[in-house]
Amino acid sequence: MRKGCLFDLDGTLVNSLTDLALSTNEVLRNHQLPQHDISKYNHFVGNGIQKLMERALGQEHLDILDECLREFQVVYARRYLDHTQPYEGIMELIETLYDQGIKLSVVTNKPHDMAIQIVEHLFPNRFVSILGQQDAYPIKPNPESVHFALMAMKLSRQDCYFIGDSDVDIETGYRADMKTIGVSWGFRGRLELEEAGADYVVDEAMEIWRIINENWGE
Structure with a gap:
């Protein structure tokens, strides 16, 4: 029986792209570098803030990456909740x-x-654990953070689904x-999710509950 769900955050529970893009563009502007359309950030995000900045800067400007x-x-600490909101149907899903x-x-x-501040602001007291990028474990797709979450939930991997919006998330679940x-x-x-080998791909939030409910006796 599936008793737990481990969710990715950005692009899965919340649409944070505008705040991430505007913050990155502000940094680029401060260095007189070209800025990017918000739509381009769809493929800049997903692997942590270092990769986000590397992709936004481009290879020719990595000398100022640390700065x-x-x-x-x-910048992002000032505006990370300016536009970030749950996707349609997510609040209903989480409550269900x-x-x-x-x-x-x-x-x-x-x-x-x-991650903790966003989740607790938008979904107070609903999540057993919230694990973001920190020195205690590698970033996804390394599954070490998943193992910490499972321990906090007191569940096994067979008890849970891993849910996300990118090939990084599907690889994390696979690993x-x-x-x-x-x-x-x-x-x-x-398409990316199907090519990555996701067991299910959903178009609406409440489909996740239907999958869990239909497989309740697994």
Whole structure:
């Protein structure tokens, strides 16, 4: 029986792209570098803030990467909840899962402190654990953070689904030997999720509950 769900954050539970893009563009502007359309950030995000900044800077400007990373953290800390909101249907999904006794955790490559603040602001007291990027473990797709979440939930990998919007998330679930659910509304789209080998791909949030409910006796 599936008793738990581990969710990615950005692109899965919340649409944070505008705040990430505007913060990165502000850093680029401060260095008189070209800025990017918000749509381009769909493929810049997903592997942590260092990769985000590397992709935004381009190979020719990596000499200022460390400086830009420090600036980004200051800028983003001011605006990370300006436009970030749950996707359509997510609030209903989380409340349904919580009410049905499904244990919930977040495993994300967003910096740990910011992940906690966003989740607790938008979904107070609904998640057993919130694990973001920190020195205690490698970022996804390494599954070590998943193992920490499972321990906090007191569940085994067979008890849970890993849910995300990118090939990074599907690989994370695969490496953790978990069933995976890809969400098509995020930053990467259905094709990437299918090619990554997701066990399920959904187009609406409540489809996740239907999958859990239909497989309740597994």
